[in-house]
Amino acid sequence: MAAKIIDGNAIAKEMRQEIGAEVERLNKEHGITPGLATVLVGERPASQMYVRMKQRACEKIGIRSFGYSLPEGSTQEEVEGLIRELSANPEIHGILVQLPLPRHLDEERVLGSVALEKDVDGFHPINIGRLAMKGREPLFVPCTPYGCMVLLEKAGAQIEGAEAVVLGRSNIVGLPVSMLLLHANATVTICHSRSKDLPSICRRADILVAAVGRPEMVKGDWVKPGAYVIDVGSNKVEDPTAEKGYRWVGDVAFDEVKEVAGAITPSPGGVGPMTITMLLKNTLTAAQRSLSG
Numbered sequence: 001m002a003a004k005i006i007d008g009n010a011i012a013k014e015m016r017q018e019i020g021a022e023v024e025r026l027n028k029e030h031g032i033t034p035g036l037a038t039v040l041v042g043e044r045p046a047s048q049m050y051v052r053m054k055q056r057a058c059e060k061i062g063i064r065s066f067g068y069s070l071p072e073g074s075t076q077e078e079v080e081g082l083i084r085e086l087s088a089n090p091e092i093h094g095i096l097v098q099l100p101l102p103r104h105l106d107e108e109r110v111l112g113s114v115a116l117e118k119d120v121d122g123f124h125p126i127n128i129g130r131l132a133m134k135g136r137e138p139l140f141v142p143c144t145p146y147g148c149m150v151l152l153e154k155a156g157a158q159i160e161g162a163e164a165v166v167l168g169r170s171n172i173v174g175l176p177v178s179m180l181l182l183h184a185n186a187t188v189t190i191c192h193s194r195s196k197d198l199p200s201i202c203r204r205a206d207i208l209v210a211a212v213g214r215p216e217m218v219k220g221d222w223v224k225p226g227a228y229v230i231d232v233g234s235n236k237v238e239d240p241t242a243e244k245g246y247r248w249v250g251d252v253a254f255d256e257v258k259e260v261a262g263a264i265t266p267s268p269g270g271v272g273p274m275t276i277t278m279l280l281k282n283t284l285t286a287a288q289r290s291l292s293g
């Protein structure tokens with residue numbers, strides 16, 4: 001039987017409406033408008049596009065966005081100085097530093113200079129450290145992994161006690177999603193480029209999360225019948241039959257895998273729309289917490 005398709009667009013749309021309603025309530029009842037500052041260093045076109053998408057999403061639901069662009073050659077002190085200013089600004093509840101930063105900057109120090117209670121991307125070393133520890137709670141969870149967990153929950157996956165396999169161990173996706181699955185009491189296996197015999201490891205998975213950046217790597221015979229498959233991958237591949245000459249595919253061979261899995265996210269249209277949604281949710285949470293702070 002073909003898998004249930006987990007519709008990230010529909011889930012994200014519904015969540016954004018709920019977040020928008022809460023933003024309005026916060027404003028009416030407490031006179032607070034949640035504010036998100038984006039910090040972009042340099043001129044990478046993809047980063048500029050991601051920042052614009054985040055700003056637009058904020059504005060659509062009533063979150064104020066404050067955009068800061070610094071030149072490529074900015075010093076560590078200049079970047080950290082700006083972040084310290086934003087951390088002290090009461091109109092700003094969340095600070096997002098668009099990654100990757102130019103190579104001469106120390107990413108860990110930059111992320112560490114964001115006020116913990118404004119770290120809506122969840123990349124502050126203390127938040128990541130808490131995520132990695134048993135019995136500790138980070139103030140914020142990184143947005144893409146958070147989105148993966150919401151999709152699993154909305155699709156009705158039983159996470160506790162499940163065998164979960166995560167393909168990829170990056171700081172922004174693979175590692176934090178593994179930690180979240182562990183916090184939710186799954187038994188987690190993390191695979192990477194040096195792992196051996198991926199197909200047989202993947203076949204054990206009740207929950208399979210693919211975040212490798214390899215177009216359609218996960219095949220139908222890698223997947224346990226009935227498994228929940230979350231495809232984080234977003235890869236541009238050439239396609240002469242497409243109008244633009246290319247198309248976007250995930251890390252999972254969707255057409256094959258949907259015949260075996262119990263539920264699967266498409267890519268595009270699965271995890272992608274959830275990432276910005278979770279950023280909006282984290283920004284709202286930061287603003288709500290500021291009431292008691």
Ligand code: NDP
Binds near residue numbers: 167234
């Ligand atoms: P990275 O390149 O940072 O990490 C890729 C991970 O996959 C690494 O851990 C790497 O292993 C592992 N890997 C690479 N090749 C293989 C292989 N052949 N077999 C097993 N493991 C492999 O990527 P990201 O985590 O940043 O992104 C992963 C994918 O998710 C990309 O397609 C990206 O575009 C997408 N993405 C989507 C987002 C969204 O919002 N939808 C957000 C962020 C990313 P090793 O550690 O050994 O190098």
